[in-house]
Amino acid sequence: MNTMSAIHVDKLSKSFRLYKKEPGMAGSIKSLFNRKYSEFSAVKEVSFSIAEGELIGFIGPNGAGKTTTLKMLSGLLYPTRGQVMVDGFTPFDRKNEFLKKISLVMGQKNQLWWDLPPMESFLLNKEIYQVSDTLFQKNLNELTELMEIKDVLHTQVRNLSLGERMKCELVAQLLHSPRILFLDEPTIGLDVLMQKKLRDFIREYNKRYKATIILTSHYMDDVKELCKRVIVIDHGMLLFDGQLNVIIKKYSRYKLLTLTFNEAPVPLEALKNHGSILYHEGTRVHLEVEREKSNEAASYILKNYAVADLNIEEPPIEEVIRSLFSEKKRQTHGAS
Amino acid sequence: MGLLNIISLHFQQVFHHRLRSLVWFFIPLLNNLVLILFWSGALKNTIADPNWTIYTATTYYFLLTIANAMLSSHIEEDVANYDIQQGELVRYLIRPFPYYWIKFIEEIPYRILQGSYGIILLIFFSLFFGTYIRITANPLILFFSFIIAVFAFFITFTIKMNLGLSAFWFKDSRGFFELVTITLIIFSGGVVPLYLLPQAVQIISYILPFSYTAFFPIIAVQGKLQIFQLFQVIAMQLVWLGILIGLNRVLWKKGIKKFTAIGQ
Numbered sequence: 001m002n003t004m005s006a007i008h009v010d011k012l013s014k015s016f017r018l019y020k021k022e023p024g025m026a027g028s029i030k031s032l033f034n035r036k037y038s039e040f041s042a043v044k045e046v047s048f049s050i051a052e053g054e055l056i057g058f059i060g061p062n063g064a065g066k067t068t069t070l071k072m073l074s075g076l077l078y079p080t081r082g083q084v085m086v087d088g089f090t091p092f093d094r095k096n097e098f099l100k101k102i103s104l105v106m107g108q109k110n111q112l113w114w115d116l117p118p119m120e121s122f123l124l125n126k127e128i129y130q131v132s133d134t135l136f137q138k139n140l141n142e143l144t145e146l147m148e149i150k151d152v153l154h155t156q157v158r159n160l161s162l163g164e165r166m167k168c169e170l171v172a173q174l175l176h177s178p179r180i181l182f183l184d185e186p187t188i189g190l191d192v193l194m195q196k197k198l199r200d201f202i203r204e205y206n207k208r209y210k211a212t213i214i215l216t217s218h219y220m221d222d223v224k225e226l227c228k229r230v231i232v233i234d235h236g237m238l239l240f241d242g243q244l245n246v247i248i249k250k251y252s253r254y255k256l257l258t259l260t261f262n263e264a265p266v267p268l269e270a271l272k273n274h275g276s277i278l279y280h281e282g283t284r285v286h287l288e289v290e291r292e293k294s295n296e297a298a299s300y301i302l303k304n305y306a307v308a309d310l311n312i313e314e315p316p317i318e319e320v321i322r323s324l325f326s327e328k329k330r331q332t333h334g335a336s
Numbered sequence: 337m338g339l340l341n342i343i344s345l346h347f348q349q350v351f352h353h354r355l356r357s358l359v360w361f362f363i364p365l366l367n368n369l370v371l372i373l374f375w376s377g378a379l380k381n382t383i384a385d386p387n388w389t390i391y392t393a394t395t396y397y398f399l400l401t402i403a404n405a406m407l408s409s410h411i412e413e414d415v416a417n418y419d420i421q422q423g424e425l426v427r428y429l430i431r432p433f434p435y436y437w438i439k440f441i442e443e444i445p446y447r448i449l450q451g452s453y454g455i456i457l458l459i460f461f462s463l464f465f466g467t468y469i470r471i472t473a474n475p476l477i478l479f480f481s482f483i484i485a486v487f488a489f490f491i492t493f494t495i496k497m498n499l500g501l502s503a504f505w506f507k508d509s510r511g512f513f514e515l516v517t518i519t520l521i522i523f524s525g526g527v528v529p530l531y532l533l534p535q536a537v538q539i540i541s542y543i544l545p546f547s548y549t550a551f552f553p554i555i556a557v558q559g560k561l562q563i564f565q566l567f568q569v570i571a572m573q574l575v576w577l578g579i580l581i582g583l584n585r586v587l588w589k590k591g592i593k594k595f596t597a598i599g600q
Contacts, residue, residue: 016596071597076429078593096432104430111427115352124345127338128433 005085006180006212007050007073012082013236014043014068042068044236045082052179053210055202057217057227057244059321065236066216070182073214074104087180100129103178105170107185112157118168119153122175129176136175143171146201163194170198174205181205181213187222199225220317232324239328248314251324255294256313257287262306274300283308288315342433343441350445357446361453364404368397371527388532392558394468396529398458399557403550404526406451407485409443409493412513415500421507423597436584440493447489472559480566481556484548487573492549494580495520501584504591525551545576 020036021027043065050056060066071077072084075091075098084091089098112121126136144150147167152160160168170186183202187195203226206213217223223230223244230247232240240247254275259266261283268285271277274297275289289297294312301307314320350357375393419425428435462469472478499516502509521527523546530541530551541547552569555561561569 071426074430076426076597077595094429099430099432102430104426106426109426113349116349120345120348124342125431127341127345128431130338130432 005049006052006054006087007048007214008083008085009049009069009073010047010083011045012043012047012069012072012084013041013045013080014065014072014077015039015041015080041236043072043233046233046236046238047082048231048238048241050212050214052212053206054229055206055213055215055227057223057230058214058233059216059220059223059230060233060239061325063235064233066233067184068236069233070104070184070214070216074102074182075099076104100176101178102180102182103173103176104182105173105184105186107166107188110157110165110169112165112168112172114158115156117154118149118157118160118172121157121168121172122153125172125175131176135177139175139177140171143174146204147171148197163190166190166194166198167201170201177209179209179211181211183213183215183217185217186215187217187219195219195222202226220321224317232321234325234328240324244317247324248317248320249291251327252315252320253291254288254315255291256315257285257289257294257298257301258309258311258313259285259287259301259307260309261285262308267305270304271301339441343444346441347445350449357449358453360446361405361450364401364408365454365457368401368404372397388529391468391470394465395470395558396554398454398461398469399471399554400526400550402451402454402458403485403488403554405454406447407489407492407549407553409447409489409496411439411443411493412496412499413510415439415497416503416509416513420500420503420591420595425595426597435588436497439497443493470559471557474559476563477556477559477561477566480563480570481553484556484566484569484573485553487570487577488549488553490577491545491573491580492520494577494584495545495549498580498584498587501587501591504587504594520546520549523547524549525554529555545580548573548576 016039017037018040020038021031022036046065046069058066058069068077072079073086073091075094078092086098087101089095089101091098112118113124122136122140125131131139144153147170149164149167149171152164152168157165157168166186166189174181186202187198190198199222202213202215205211206226215222215226228244229242230240230244231238232247256278257275259271264283266280266283266285268277268280271285271287274293275287277285278288279286287297298310298312302310372394375397376390379388379390379393419428425435428438431438458469472481495516499509499513502512506512523530523541523544525541525547530538530547533541541551548569552561552573556566556569
């Protein structure tokens with residue numbers, strides 16, 4: 001085991017026993033006497049290590065096993081097999097010292113008292129986590145300032161907007177200064193502006209407190225903006241663990257050239273020699289070009305045509321991940 | 337100090353729903369008013385029993401109302417349906433505070449508030465119909481009765497908590513909960529005092545834990561128990577509490593490994 005790791009996971013697996021009912025009345029009657037169960041593997045032999053202070057993205061489609069893994073890391077679920085160490089603790093023992101160091105924020109879950117103002121839930125957490133008065137006041141001031149929620153502290157939670165509530169949830173979970181954060185879809189349901197504010201906050205928290213953060217999100221912008229390293233999981237299996245730019249280089253063979261010409265018509269036929277045209281309207285063209293040839297194509301176009309603006313971009317991260325999934329699927333099918 | 341703050345914060349949550357507690361208090365009150373009416377009629381036409389007169393019956397059912405409101409916990413459905421089946425347990429598990437105790441603290445304000453309604457009603461009733469209410473004036477007996485009442489609450493709370501924990505294994509335990517609740521009502525003296533039951537049933541009920549949750553606290557306040565009998569009751573309560581808490585630990589340790597946190 002890497003002793004420098006804040007989180008170390010070794011061949012972690014979790015299976016659930018599921019009841020399989022045969023269809024129809026006959027199946028129901030049969031089930032009175034004999035029931036068939038099957039094993040469902042939500043996480044299969046996943047291994048990784050995360051260093052102290054790292055902020056990593058944990059991504060995968062629905063049902064990939066992300067939340068199950070987070071639940072095992074935070075001590076909510078008992079692993080079927082494998083080992084987990086979080087800051088030197090076995091999470092499922094749920095020792096108080098361990099629970100005081102971590103925090104689990106679930107975007108879909110309300111942990112605040114619904115009928116009371118958030119301040120009362122903050123005070124409850126202060127007592128439960130045994131936070132001193134001075135530290136509580138310091139953290140409360142810092143966090144409420146960062147999150148801009150000072151004016152809603154005494155409003156009933158049920159009367160807050162989703163964005164305000166989510167910010168209060170985060171503050172409640174951070175008042176005890178956790179060193180390890182598990183953020184499960186923290187920006188779900190929020191508007192673009194609020195998502196950005198939350199992302200800024202997470203980045204700032206990571207920087208200021210050197211906190212180790214695992215973030216799961218369906219919004220790839222969250223991952224792209226916050227995480228240098230990503231762990232990709234699908235069907236319970238680890239598909240990729242490495243730097244985000246590596247995954248982009250490895251799984252995207254194309255780059256996107258966004259061109260704005262000085263005047264119409266644009267040389268579409270000539271552009272087709274360099275790649276595929278994804279979009280064209282007026283003087284604007286989106287051209288998909290092979291990664292290796294993107295610089296060459298850009299300089300050719302700039303030299304030969306009157307171009308007002310040219311941008312070379314990586315393709316959207318969603319597409320990169322999609323191509324990773326389809327390549328892995330092809331490999332699996334090829335192997336079988 | 338921290339613990340007191342946690343309890344006081346839970347009081348705030350309960351005070352927000354002050355009418356909810358009042359409505360729940362009316363349930364045992366109405367049940368027991370019906371029983372008082374029934375016995376007031378029945379006792380007019382039967383041979384007088386010094387242990388069971390209209391005065392002792394009225395006192396018994398008034399105290400039973402308070403016991404039901406103050407000492408009876410109803411957490412089993414919360415634990416089973418919301419916490420375990422729907423996964424609400426997650427928010428308790430990630431905090432450095434034992435689940436048993438946080439649920440206990442959540443329950444205390446409800447019991448105190450509902451019990452207070454009963455005590456206010458008893459005082460109010462005593463002002464107008466004082467002769468119908470006969471409780472002991474011996475401070476020592478009242479002190480031990482208080483201890484017995486506290487243990488009675490611990491016993492009902494732990495029984496109900498253990499019932500709720502069965503949801504780790506069973507998907508729908510509502511029928512089972514009803515069955516246990518009816519047994520508890522009968523054997524805790526919730527219908528008639530246990531000394532009116534046939535001898536054999538009395539013996540069984542004195543062995544089971546249920547009689548120590550309502551019947552004994554009530555007759556202790558009525559002054560029907562000598563000091564040494566009060567000690568016997570406390571001893572039996574401690575034995576049952578030990579067994580129930582032991583069972584609670586086993587159920588928790590085994591059950592939590594089966595927790596799937598579904599719905600979270």
